[in-house]
Amino acid sequence: MAHPTIERLHDVERLQERVQGTVILPGDDGYEDARRVYNAMIDKRPAAIVRCAGAADVVATVDFARENALPIAVRAGGHSVPGFGTVDDGVVADLSGMRAVHVDPEKRTARAEGGTTWGVFNEATGAHGLATTGGIISTTGVAGLTLGGGIGYLARGFGLSCDNLVSAQIVTADGRTVTASDRENADLFWAIRGGGGNFGVATELEFRLHPVETVYGGPMFFDMKDAGNVLRFFRDFIKDAPEQFGGFPAFQIAPPLPFIPEDRHGETFLAFVACWAGPIEAGERALKPLHDVAEVVAEAVGPMPYPALNGAFDALVPAGLQHYWKANFVDELTDDMIAAHLAHGPRVPTVNSTVHIYPINGACQRVAPDATAFAYRDANFAPVIAGMWPDPTQNEANIRWVKDYYAATAPLSEAGGYINFMAGDDQDRIKANYRGNYDRLVEAKRRWDPDNLFRVNQNIKP
Numbered sequence: 001m002a003h004p005t006i007e008r009l010h011d012v013e014r015l016q017e018r019v020q021g022t023v024i025l026p027g028d029d030g031y032e033d034a035r036r037v038y039n040a041m042i043d044k045r046p047a048a049i050v051r052c053a054g055a056a057d058v059v060a061t062v063d064f065a066r067e068n069a070l071p072i073a074v075r076a077g078g079h080s081v082p083g084f085g086t087v088d089d090g091v092v093a094d095l096s097g098m099r100a101v102h103v104d105p106e107k108r109t110a111r112a113e114g115g116t117t118w119g120v121f122n123e124a125t126g127a128h129g130l131a132t133t134g135g136i137i138s139t140t141g142v143a144g145l146t147l148g149g150g151i152g153y154l155a156r157g158f159g160l161s162c163d164n165l166v167s168a169q170i171v172t173a174d175g176r177t178v179t180a181s182d183r184e185n186a187d188l189f190w191a192i193r194g195g196g197g198n199f200g201v202a203t204e205l206e207f208r209l210h211p212v213e214t215v216y217g218g219p220m221f222f223d224m225k226d227a228g229n230v231l232r233f234f235r236d237f238i239k240d241a242p243e244q245f246g247g248f249p250a251f252q253i254a255p256p257l258p259f260i261p262e263d264r265h266g267e268t269f270l271a272f273v274a275c276w277a278g279p280i281e282a283g284e285r286a287l288k289p290l291h292d293v294a295e296v297v298a299e300a301v302g303p304m305p306y307p308a309l310n311g312a313f314d315a316l317v318p319a320g321l322q323h324y325w326k327a328n329f330v331d332e333l334t335d336d337m338i339a340a341h342l343a344h345g346p347r348v349p350t351v352n353s354t355v356h357i358y359p360i361n362g363a364c365q366r367v368a369p370d371a372t373a374f375a376y377r378d379a380n381f382a383p384v385i386a387g388m389w390p391d392p393t394q395n396e397a398n399i400r401w402v403k404d405y406y407a408a409t410a411p412l413s414e415a416g417g418y419i420n421f422m423a424g425d426d427q428d429r430i431k432a433n434y435r436g437n438y439d440r441l442v443e444a445k446r447r448w449d450p451d452n453l454f455r456v457n458q459n460i461k462p
């Protein structure tokens with residue numbers, strides 16, 4: 001009998017015969033590039049990377065992984081901070097070549113292939129003056145972000161990305177392709193709206209769209225001495241601010257941009273990233289209360305197409321940085337919580353690193369906690385401590401900053417955090433993330449993936 005590793009290698013080499021796309025194996029040209037994900041700290045060596053050309057390739061890759069008992073990682077935008085878009089000694093279903101988006105302007109829906117990024121999606125829907133809730137960086141994947149929930153500028157008005165999901169085509173662990181929607185496989189549809197990649201591979205996601213053309217937005221920078229006042233203002237203002245208001249405060253080192261006074265480049269500010277998605281003529285008025293809180297040192301706020309705002313900060317977070325992130329949901333930005341932010345936020349270590357405090361009230365809270373897998377429907381804020389830096393020799397110091405910040409804020413927060421913002425060492429918090437929905441997720445996992453083929457994720461064990 002052949003040695004199992006040799007047999008497996010042979011099978012991997014035959015995988016190319018089963019797919020239309022390209023199979024990249026160790027030693028092939030392009031393997032080093034193809035195995036890389038967005039977070040350069042992740043250094044995994046898959047046995048094969050399948051650049052899927054379409055849904056049939058996804059089925060073949062899932063079948064192959066299952067038949068050969070190999071772990072499978074699914075990649076769309078590749079932004080997973082814990083590096084769930086790749087895996088050691090397993091197969092990567094890389095959907096990054098599947099980015100077609102079809103918009104139906106009459107029905108106000110869009111169907112996006114499973115590897116689409118928000119930039120591609122927003123350009124396609126923006127051409128019709130339409131949008132849905134997506135992430136704040138254009139290179140993030142639509143699938144990974146939506147299946148985990150989906151927080152962004154438009155969430156207060158339109159709900160999370162997953163709340164705007166109408167249906168999805170899912171390749172299940174047994175290699176079938178099924179529709180998940182309110183009408184078909186409703187338990188699967190429930191589970192994928194927050195449950196991440198645990199239940200299968202989404203080859204297509206259909207979204208509800210909303211009229212959004214030009215937004216009034218951009219960053220404002222406040223002196224750090226005013227940070228407490230701005231955060232306290234934000235806490236109170238956002239409670240019943242119009243839902244077209246989708247901005248968030250951030251601790252941010254000023255990049256060398258022309259709108260920031262040159263002598264203040266490199267200084268740490270309390271930034272406010274504003275997005276008003278209502279009538280443009282009301283934009284200035286909507287943001288006036290922020291200007292009344294404290295002097296604005298620099299700002300680049302104005303009318304711009306929504307896709308432009310979605311790409312405005314891409315240059316701050318290029319691929320290839322080191323990443324370590326932590327997160328908890330928060331009910332109230334209490335004075336103690338604000339004090340914890342003021343103790344750690346000003347020490348943000350690099351221009352790429354940041355802390356964002358996203359508001360998730362409004363439409364996000366009008367969905368019942370058990371209506372989708374995403375359970376934290378009463379939380380008002382989803383902050384993220386996003387450590388990002390270029391130099392791997394600085395890993396220890398940067399990770400320490402994230403951990404210390406987290407240690408100060410976690411006791412004042414909810415037990416669970418948004419799964420898309422959590423670290424690889426957060427697997428023990430999975431139950432807390434899903435609260436009362438966890439048992440139902442386990443039930444769905446047992447039905448749709450009883451052998452846990454899809455386990456390279458924030459894993460729900462069957």
Ligand SMILES: Cc1cc2nc3c(=O)[nH]c(=O)nc-3n(C[C@H](O)[C@H](O)[C@H](O)COP(=O)(O)OP(=O)(O)OC[C@H]3O[C@@H](n4cnc5c(N)ncnc54)[C@H](O)[C@@H]3O)c2cc1C
Binds near residue numbers: 074077115137
């Ligand atoms: C720079 C940056 C900005 C971000 N901004 C936001 C933000 O504004 N709002 C927000 O909510 N989140 C944000 N995130 C977090 C983001 O939601 C997660 O990192 C998400 O997992 C990224 O999805 P992806 O497709 O790019 O990642 P990938 O690494 O490709 O995939 C991530 C996870 O999703 C699963 N997955 C991917 N595609 C599929 C598919 N087609 N079918 C089934 N499972 C799939 C994978 O198995 C994996 O577990 C950001 C992350 C980064 C790095």
